[in-house]
Amino acid sequence: MSTGQTFVPTCDLFDRFKDAARYVLPGFRDFGAVTRFSGEVVTVKCLEDNSRVKELLATPGTGRVLVVDGAGSLRCALMGDMIAASAVKNGWAGVVIWGCVRDVAELATLPLGIKALASIPRASTRRDQGLVDVAVELPGALIQPGDILFADEDGIVVLTREQAAALK
Incomplete structure (x- = not known):
């Protein structure tokens, strides 16, 4: 990874850090061709506007x-195939959405980690709303911009930069 972060399985991270590790509660599904990914976190807080x-x-x-x-909304998708393809083109390791995606057949072919709650055909309405680089709360975990996220088939674990640096 270009952030210099080596992937470590989430179970190993939890075993090492115990309760000092933050983890997101179950319910997220894999939609991308990559099921193991990690990297520095950038955050967006938005409701039904991508x-x-x-x-x-x-x-x-x-x-x-x-x-x-996305506040767990199941009413519309916050990412589809064109936005995900842009993420691949621009070198993103992954996207975790507390909400929905669409175009799942196409998402499954992209070399991108994608975790979301579900799929729905309805796109979001763009109203130029949403907050960037703010603390966000996914089920079970408060996530800050700059944290390091690890995701795999077992779930999602979030570490501080200092914790992640101790892995090297």
Whole structure:
């Protein structure tokens, strides 16, 4: 990874850090072709408006992970195949969405880590809303911009930069 972060399985991370590790509660599914990914966190907080998601994933990702707090809404998708393809083109390691995605057949072919709650065909409405680089709360874990996220088939673990540096 270009962030210099080596992937470590989430179970190993939890065993090492115990309760000092933050973990997201179950319920997220894998939608991308990559099921193991890690990187520095960039955050977006939005409700049924993917304006900031689209903007950020069109910028250089340099191996980072976009964490989207969509408030768990199941009413529309916050990312589809075109935005995900932009993320791949721009070097993002992954996207974690507390909400929905769409175009899942296409997402499954992309070399990108994608975790979300579910899929739905309805796209979001862009109203130019959403907050970037703010603390977000996914089920079970408060996530700060700059944290290091690890995701695999077992779940999602989040470490501080200092904890992640101790892995090297």
